[in-house]
Amino acid sequence: MSTPDPAQLRHAGVDRLFHWGTAITMALLLVTSLSPILGIRFAWYAVHWVAGLVLTVLILLHIVRALVWQRPRTMLLLSAADFRAGGAGKYTLPQKLMHLAWAVAILAAVITGLLLLRKAGVPFLERDPYVRSLAGWGVLTLLHDLAALLSVFLILVHVYFGILPEKRAYLRAMVSGFIRRSDLSVEHDLKRVDRGE
Amino acid sequence: MEILRYGHDAYGERVINGASWDLLPVAFWAGVAVIVGHLIWRAISRRSARRREEVAR
Numbered sequence: 001m002s003t004p005d006p007a008q009l010r011h012a013g014v015d016r017l018f019h020w021g022t023a024i025t026m027a028l029l030l031v032t033s034l035s036p037i038l039g040i041r042f043a044w045y046a047v048h049w050v051a052g053l054v055l056t057v058l059i060l061l062h063i064v065r066a067l068v069w070q071r072p073r074t075m076l077l078l079s080a081a082d083f084r085a086g087g088a089g090k091y092t093l094p095q096k097l098m099h100l101a102w103a104v105a106i107l108a109a110v111i112t113g114l115l116l117l118r119k120a121g122v123p124f125l126e127r128d129p130y131v132r133s134l135a136g137w138g139v140l141t142l143l144h145d146l147a148a149l150l151s152v153f154l155i156l157v158h159v160y161f162g163i164l165p166e167k168r169a170y171l172r173a174m175v176s177g178f179i180r181r182s183d184l185s186v187e188h189d190l191k192r193v194d195r196g197e
Numbered sequence: 198m199e200i201l202r203y204g205h206d207a208y209g210e211r212v213i214n215g216a217s218w219d220l221l222p223v224a225f226w227a228g229v230a231v232i233v234g235h236l237i238w239r240a241i242s243r244r245s246a247r248r249r250e251e252v253a254r
Binding site for chain 1: 201204206212213214215216218220221223224225227228229231232235
């Protein structure tokens with residue numbers, strides 16, 4: 001007789017919606033901004049700023065959800081147990097580091113992007129490039145560009161680890177919401193997971 | 198390879214415009230390097246794990 005291998009909820013529907021919404025908007029933002037650099041010319045700006053505003057809303061909702069309904073420490077803080085084989089809580093050390101790297105890239109992109117709207121102009125915000133010096137706009141653009149470059153690097157690494165056969169359970173959990181206890185037990189301390197750490 | 202993009206202000210002074218797009222292939226190939234590095238490490242650690250299992254048998 002086989003032993004029961006129950007599945008447990010890993011990602012609620014709203015969190016999966018946030019993840020895939022962020023993925024789509026990030027892809028749109030990178031395609032619209034980097035295609036002209038690669039020689040593909042089209043009217044990219046309208047799609048770019050709309051996708052940027054959608055991403056801003058998603059990030060704000062994610063921050064509120066994490067602070068009010070979730071435990072941000074579970075994802076953000078590293079603990080000694082994370083470094084032990086099989087000792088991870090809900091998230092493994094590489095997953096926490098990936099989240100931190102995405103937080104840096106996306107927050108830098110969103111904050112500088114919102115400030116740059118003033119330079120380029122959008123229907124609800126009149127263009128005024130004189131509110132900042134050329135050097136000031138240059139520094140903001142530099143940070144925005146660096147966030148985009150970091151995102152290119154992170155997308156490659158994130159997608160690679162997502163589709164690795166031994167990590168496929170995490171991808172399935174990001175689609176269905178559920179993960180089997182046996183899949184979790186490979187890298188996670190189930191007691192820590194059950195305590196919500 | 199350039200790190201930054203520069204322009205000039207009304208007085209002809211050089212000002213930063215942003216990051217150089219020479220860095221785009223660097224970001225891409227850095228990602229590929231991590232992937233290839235991990236695939237090599239994964240193959241080596243799997244082979245040594247198999248050897249340990251054979252020795253234990």
